[in-house]
Amino acid sequence: MPGTVRPVPTPLRIASNPIVDRREELARAIVAIQFERWPALYARYGEGGRERCVEDVGFHLLYLAEAVASDSPALFREYVAWVKILFAGIGIPDEELGESLEILRDVVAGRVEHITAARVRACVGEGLTALPGLPREVPPFVRSDAPLGALARSYLDALLAGDRRRAAVLVMEAAAAGARVPDLYLHVFQPALREIGRLWQTRVITVAHEHFATAATQAIMGQLYPAIFAAERRGLTMVATCVSGEQHEIGIRMVADFFEMAGWDSHYLGANTPADSVARLVRERGAHVLAVSATITAHVGRVAALIAAVRAEPGEPPHVLVGGYPFNLVPDLWRTVGADAFAPSAEEAVVIAERLTGPAVPDRAAGVA
Missing domain, CATH: 3.40.50.280 (Cobalamin-binding domain)
Structure with a gap:
């Protein structure tokens, strides 16, 4: 579906990952089953859409590979939660996501050795079990009742408007009025950037907006360096x-x-x-x-x-x-x-x-x- 004493590291973590190593092969096998099972997919997306599906499934496999390598089903469950919100923003129903994950589970588990296959089933199974109850949206990160909430809101609005100068003035005026630099980081920059990420995930803004906001914030952080290095x-x-x-x-x-x-x-x-x-x-x-x-x-x-x-x-x-x-x-x-x-x-x-x-x-x- 197109969308877009010290501990020692475990050997499984550093060794070659069988899912990553075969990602292209696995992704194409999964997508082939999807298009065979749902003929409407080809009518909807065409051959170009098939390639985008392969790319998307490849991302699913990367996240699954890490969850399997660390034996952490929770990692894949949270990835499914993120994808559910992303897909909701582009009109892909939960049922289609769930069936796609089932195909992914069966294809991957059928092509890896039995220990890895058991972890694949556990990781995907946890994602599938959680899927119906996972939220379809994320609450906003910028709130008026939070510390420096009004400033964070104004700062976010300036970033979304593409007004880096206004964003910088807001922060520097707050610093001059006595706002602590750590508080500006924690209560202005951090929630504003998280909100930018949420807006991208829900397709309200584009990745270009996200990159602008990040670059602008980094530049404004640089203006605070005299205080930071003191x-x-x-x-x-x-x-x-x-x-x-x-x-x-x-x-x-x-x-x-x-x-x-x-x-x-x-x-x-x-x-x-x-x-x-x-x-x-x-x-x-x-x-x-x-x-x-x-x-x-x-x-x-x-x-x-x-x-x-x-x-x-x-x-x-x-x-x-x-x-x-x-x-x-x-x-x-x-x-x-x-x-x-x-x-x-x-x-x-x-x-x-x-x-x-x-x-x-x-x-x-x-x-x-």
């Missing part, structure tokens, strides 16, 4: 990064800024930095902490691979914190990928990191640029 340095260093392929980088940038506000020296790498480059920089900077973000379930395996690469570097490894949407869903997923802890928010990331590292070690930090 904290006294404490001889602690951290590296913050997304995994390779992750495009949602603003969350981990906020994490890095919270560390800066707590007196840490942060090295923010953003998105698409290769794992070996991250590992090398962590060693060169003598980082006490590595913070890794993944907002997409399909990228969880890359978190484990990155952590393994960092652990393989010579010398004392850093403490590794992970965060992002998949880790919010499954309480122990951080253990599966080999991290030292999970932080559900930027504020808590700093608290947890300082608990792991203990007091600053000036000698170690002395050679850090």
Whole structure:
């Protein structure tokens, strides 16, 4: 359907994934059954639509592969919840989604070994069981009764209007009037960007609007940097990064800024930095902490691979914190990928990191640029 002691990573997580490896073959087999079972699909979408269906099913398979690899049916259930809202916005009924998932389950389970097949049935089964009760819409993230709610609403309106200058003025005036930078991050930027994401998911806005809002917010965050970097340095260093392929980088940038506000020296790498480059920089900077973000379930395996690469570097490894949407869903997923802890928010990331590292070690930090 077109729509658009430290733990060690488990061997299953780092090894080749049988579903990912055969994704194209599996997707085409699934779509072939869909078009055979529902002849109206071809009439509705044609041959071009068939290829878009293959692409969409390929995404289903990526998310299923990660849920299976971590033996976490909850990950796939939450993906189904996201897809249900997405499909509702383009008029695809729940029944069609459910039947499509059943076909996916049967095709994949029939083409992988029995342990993987059992996990496939469990993951898809949990999604199918939950499907009827899952919401068809998400409540708005910007609310007038929330802290700085009126400012967040005005900021969001400015972004949706494409008025970056107005958005910046709103934030800088609030800062000049005494609003704390952490509060602007948590109560203005964060809910506004989540609302932008909700509006894209429900097809109210396009991905271009989403990209504009993200870029504008990053630029406005930069205007707050004089206040962010004013904290006294404490001889602690951290590296913050997304995994390779992750495009949602603003969350981990906020994490890095919270560390800066707590007196840490942060090295923010953003998105698409290769794992070996991250590992090398962590060693060169003598980082006490590595913070890794993944907002997409399909990228969880890359978190484990990155952590393994960092652990393989010579010398004392850093403490590794992970965060992002998949880790919010499954309480122990951080253990599966080999991290030292999970932080559900930027504020808590700093608290947890300082608990792991203990007091600053000036000698170690002395050679850090």
